Amino acid sequence: MREINKNLFKKVKLDDVAEKAGVSKTTVSRVLNNRGYISVKTREKVHEAMELLNYQPNEIARSLFINKTFIIGLIFPSTSNPFYGQLIFHLENISESLGYKVLLCNSQGREDKERDYLRMLQRHQVDGIIAGAHNRGIEEYNNSRLPLVAIDRYLSESIPVVSSDNYDGGKKATELLLKKGCKHIIHINGSPELETPANLRRKAYEDVMEKNLLTPCTYVNEDNAIETIFDENPHVDGIFASDDLIASDVMREAKKRNISIPDELKVVGYDGAEITRRLVPELSTIQQPVKEIAELAIKLLVSQINGENISKNEWNLPVKLMEGKTT
Amino acid sequence: MREINKNLFKKVKLDDVAEKAGVSKTTVSRVLNNRGYISVKTREKVHEAMELLNYQPNEIARSLFINKTFIIGLIFPSTSNPFYGQLIFHLENISESLGYKVLLCNSQGREDKERDYLRMLQRHQVDGIIAGAHNRGIEEYNNSRLPLVAIDRYLSESIPVVSSDNYDGGKKATELLLKKGCKHIIHINGSPELETPANLRRKAYEDVMEKNLLTPCTYVNEDNAIETIFDENPHVDGIFASDDLIASDVMREAKKRNISIPDELKVVGYDGAEITRRLVPELSTIQQPVKEIAELAIKLLVSQINGENISKNEWNLPVKLMEGKTT
DNA sequence: TTGTAAGCGTTATCAT
DNA sequence: ATGATAACGCTTACAA
Secondary structure (H helix, E strand, C coil), rough: HHHHHHHHHHCCCHHHHHHCCCHHHHHHHHHHHCCCCCCCCHHHHHHHHHHHHHHCCHHHHHHHHHCCCCCCEEEECCCCCCHHHHHHHHHHHHHHHHHCEEEEECCCCCCHHHHHHHHHHHHHCCCCCEEEECCCCCCCHHHCCCCCCECCCCCCCCCEEEEEEEHHHHHHHHHHEEEECCCCEEEEEECCCCCCCCHHHHHHHHHHHHHHHCCCCCECCCCHHHHHHHHHCCCEEEEEECCCHHHHHHHHHHHCCCCCCCCCCCEEEEEEHHHCCCCCCCCEECCCHHHHHHHHHHHHHHHHHCCCCCCCCCCECCCEECCCCCC | CCCHHHHCCCCCCHHHHHHHHHHHHHHHHHHCCCCCCCCCCHHHHHHHHHHHHHCCHHHHHHHHHHCCCCEEEECCCCCCCCCHHHHHHHHHHHHCCCCEEEEEEEECCCHHHHHHHHHHHHHHCCCCCCCCCCCCCCCHHHHHCCCCEEECCCCCCCCCCCCCCHHHHHHHHHHHHHEEEEEEEEEEEEECCCCCHHHHHHHHHHHHEEEEECCCCCEEEECCHHHHHHHHHHCCEEECCCCCHHHHHHHHHHHHHCCCCCCCCCEEEEEEECHHHHHHCCEEECCCCHHHHHHHHHHHHHHHHHCCCCCEEEEECCCEEEEECCC
């Protein structure tokens, strides 16, 4: 009895199909991959046998032989973030349409985790990696001979980076606040030590401010940054936050302090993810072309996988100002 | 020259390490897996060689032999949704801590995609699947001998389901509205044809209403449902939405119609995902224990992978009422 | 303590 | 048009 069960549970393989169809496993493989000449009669027999046994090819064995897994590794801080969640959704989607699967890695912004994931993905023989995590200084990115694409992060000189046009986004945001009459505009951004293209949002803000003979003032988004801003700048009348979550926090704090938006304070965010737009549509924001970023990233990765050379290392995709009621 | 390059790019394998260390590949494998007896000297030699060559074991080859991939398949509608994004984050996290990797599949609520993914995961020899997608009627779930766990979906009689305590959640939500003085409470829910435990939210709502001698009234969340509700029910003073996104839409529509919340209308949602809480903290909601759901799902899956039997088929984890300013 | 050889489930080469 | 056989990189009996 146990013997029978054991056999029932055993996965069916090429040999089993071959036996059932009365041919060799080479023939079955040929039918499976549509290669070489096969007589119609044989093909039918084999297909029948496959149906009958509910045969599923073992991709692991195939991968080992052809030395390719059709798996792409994704390393991002967290699927829980609206922007990354949406980006990952599109990356997976497009991958799937091209026959690739994705292995998901949440690095949580931790360099050690990112390093471990990178090694894991290599051991798993992924065909390439798309990373939107953490900072450079992970030398493994250079050592690995793997096709790589970075999203909004500089990983190393030779790795292509796909971003929204951060400079233009920062410019659009700042100019909007100015146009609406703001005189004391403050910018909130991540740590300037992370060498990300997102720093260009800050750069643009500072350039625009100076061009208008105003003093730029950037706060790093750390504990209590928002309260500090209001405490230290009673006259602030415009805030450009480097992402929508922070912008939303700003709106909340303003409400708490009875500062009315947009009359006394105007706020602009960045990202414009689907979910944020739905939950906080009143927030003015600079929307990243998430789907286009995903498409380009995959395209650049697959090109590399196919051995093509990438002509350019930095790609900035156009952003869109979404004006709500906070400006 | 090309010959040299070709060799440089070739991945190093067990044989290379063995040659470098002057031992057999069996010995290297033993060092790698800490199996059997190895002299200290040999172990050192091998480790040196591995470092020198930057050797990374090929998990595909290993998987083929041991007939186990340490990969878990995740099938969910979309990472873009705050609740699923957070759930997937935890699922990945916990998997990682147990040595498993995750293959991500966004089914987009499409039965055909789900079916394809299921087959793909089988071909890729995943060790198990956690699915929170679509409906039953996918017979493949029964055919596959794969360990499976469902989250908030009935897949088939024999597949364990992990959910939040939907009945208690629906009860808590409705009772809150009643306690706050609502007389005309409406419920918005997904299609009743999807046989999900989330239907229990509706059931609880209806039970509580009837117990209080009120007529339950449930709208299916489809095009313009919210507008219809307001149009058809000018006296509505309480809405229990089956998720926070819908609840947020309700808040928006109420604002548009100058219906003040919570004075004239009270609103409760469901899910209480991190991001929703941050973006719309004023919304009262029933919070699901996302992390605990993920932990239990993984635990049940790994038990099955290890050949253990699952004692129970339905697991309802306790929810928490998060009262905001909308009630 | 270490090595030899077989085998995991495929695909590709070379016969026939 | 089809089949026998080697190979992909690893692990594990079994032998020495």
